[in-house]
Amino acid sequence: MNRDEIGELAAAYALGGLEGEELARFEALLEAGDAEALRALRECGDTLVGLAAAAPEPPPAGVKAALLERIAAAPATRPAAPARPLPRRRPRALWPVVLSGAMAAGLAAVVVGWSVSSTYEKRLDALARDAEQLRAELRAQQTVIAILRDPATQVVALTGLPPAPAARARMMWHAQAGGVFVATGLPAPPEGKAYQLWAIAGTNAPVSAGVFTVDASGTGSLAVRPLPGVSTVNAFAVTLEPAGGLPAPSGDMYLLGKS
Amino acid sequence: MSPLAPGSESSAALIAAIAAGDRDAFGRFYDLTAPMAFGLIRRVLRDPEAAAEVLQEVFWQVWQDAARYDPTRGSPEAWLVTRAKTRAIDRLRSVRRRDRTFVAPVDESVAQRREEPAENPAVVAEDRSLVQNALAQLPEPQRRVIELAFFEGLTQSEIATRLGEPLGTVKTRARLGLERLRGALGAERLSAT
Numbered sequence: 444m445n446r447d448e449i450g451e452l453a454a455a456y457a458l459g460g461l462e463g464e465e466l467a468r469f470e471a472l473l474e475a476g477d478a479e480a481l482r483a484l485r486e487c488g489d490t491l492v493g494l495a496a497a498a499p500e501p502p503p504a505g506v507k508a509a510l511l512e513r514i515a516a517a518p519a520t521r522p523a524a525p526a527r528p529l530p531r532r533r534p535r536a537l538w539p540v541v542l543s544g545a546m547a548a549g550l551a552a553v554v555v556g557w558s559v560s561s562t563y564e565k566r567l568d569a570l571a572r573d574a575e576q577l578r579a580e581l582r583a584q585q586t587v588i589a590i591l592r593d594p595a596t597q598v599v600a601l602t603g604l605p606p607a608p609a610a611r612a613r614m615m616w617h618a619q620a621g622g623v624f625v626a627t628g629l630p631a632p633p634e635g636k637a638y639q640l641w642a643i644a645g646t647n648a649p650v651s652a653g654v655f656t657v658d659a660s661g662t663g664s665l666a667v668r669p670l671p672g673v674s675t676v677n678a679f680a681v682t683l684e685p686a687g688g689l690p691a692p693s694g695d696m697y698l699l700g701k702s
Numbered sequence: 703m704s705p706l707a708p709g710s711e712s713s714a715a716l717i718a719a720i721a722a723g724d725r726d727a728f729g730r731f732y733d734l735t736a737p738m739a740f741g742l743i744r745r746v747l748r749d750p751e752a753a754a755e756v757l758q759e760v761f762w763q764v765w766q767d768a769a770r771y772d773p774t775r776g777s778p779e780a781w782l783v784t785r786a787k788t789r790a791i792d793r794l795r796s797v798r799r800r801d802r803t804f805v806a807p808v809d810e811s812v813a814q815r816r817e818e819p820a821e822n823p824a825v826v827a828e829d830r831s832l833v834q835n836a837l838a839q840l841p842e843p844q845r846r847v848i849e850l851a852f853f854e855g856l857t858q859s860e861i862a863t864r865l866g867e868p869l870g871t872v873k874t875r876a877r878l879g880l881e882r883l884r885g886a887l888g889a890e891r892l893s894a895t
Contacts (some may be wrong), residue, residue, distance in 0.1 A: 447877065451873040454797075454876040458851035458876060459784070460851040460858040460860075461857060462859065481775060484776060485777075485780070488776035488780030490884040490887065492780050495783045495890075496741075496885065497737045499740070500744050504756045506757050506758050507729065507760055508759050510732070510765070514765055515725075541817070654718055654722055655781055656722060686724050687715050687716070688715070
């Protein structure tokens with residue numbers, strides 16, 4: 444595929460008009476981390492941001508307050524704390540249920556007629572979003588499995604340092620695919636703080652691999668994407684940092700493991 | 703990174719904090735990006751109440767899905783713009799579908815107050831001079847393809863049918879149009895600073 448073709452696919456994808464086989468083809472390129480496709484998509488995305496940002500409009504009063512209220516009222520729907528949480532396990536059997544649900548809803552809408560169409564539209568939209576979410580989770584799971592299976596994956600054990608001597612962690616790291624990190628025995632971070640994982644290669648400055656927190660049992664996990672410019676990692680470390688993380692470590696080191 | 707935003711670095715940090723459940727970060731991200739998102743939603747969907755509902759839905763998704771934001775695919779702003787555009791188009795389509803098969807719309811206020819995008823894109827964009835300026839620098843055929851795709855949510859084959867042009871032509875126009883638009887928006891910003 445030449446550059447113009449990728450550019451066309453990226454433009455159509457960013458504009459939301461790509462469909463069918465071409466959509467599948469471009470999504471496969473993105474999944475595979477094709478640098479040209481990702482670059483073209485970022486460029487198109489930035490252009491559309493420019494277009495949108497050129498005509499801002501003050502949002503109506505009340506929307507922000509309504510959102511914050513909704514968030515406060517539904518903390519349980521919040522995904523677990525890690526920045527890139529490992530996908531929640533879902534029984535495989537849910538797939539046919541979701542699909543047959545969507546088909547039944549579609550069929551019923553036709554049979555009953557469109558007088559109740561708006562009800563079904565909402566349900567179909569919700570089912571479509573569920574299916575999209577399941578697909579995303581499945582892709583994430585497949586990435587994790589691929590990392591675990593690949594012989595090139597490094598397994599690094601991290602041990603607890605003085606702030607948490609009983610803490611332990613494992614990093615399964617693959618330079619091209621990213622990694623899976625699991626830690627146990629960490630104390631709950633204080634309010635406004637989170638743990639940050641660092642990859643250290645040679646004498647280079649540590650590179651952030653993401654931010655995570657731990658649950659009540661002291662267990663936390665993080666799915667780590669490939670880190671640009673980092674191939675062989677000599678060590679992984681975890682420090683306590685302000686929630687959201689920092690570009691360079693500043694806090695106490697809780698875990699360290701050399702590969 | 704977003705070409706627009708000196709704030710693009712902090713917006714990535716905000717998304718990471720939102721993913722970790724930080725409500726303050728969510729508030730800051732909203733303040734930073736909601737005007738852009740709302741301008742876009744209103745461009746697609748001119749009914750103010752419907753637009754406000756879509757805005758709320760879009761940011762609710764931001765809160766729920768922040769952990770799935772993938773920086774390799776673009777800036778947080780681009781991620782947001784895609785969502786805002788998609789939800790606004792979904793809403794526009796559902797209003798239109800309901801109208802075509804009208805029996806008794808559940809939400810009459812939406813059906814009655816909705817405004818179709820005007821046929822003449824220049825009129826629609828009249829009060830949005832920067833967009834107008836940037837879009838106006840495109841040759842008419844390229845501008846039409848981008849508007850039909852981005853503001854009206856047509857797929858490329860629908861655009862080809864609507865314009866009576868071959869699909870390949872539509873594809874090329876979309877790509878060239880975005881390339882030229884990038885240049886135009888860049889020039890606007892340079893002249894603005």
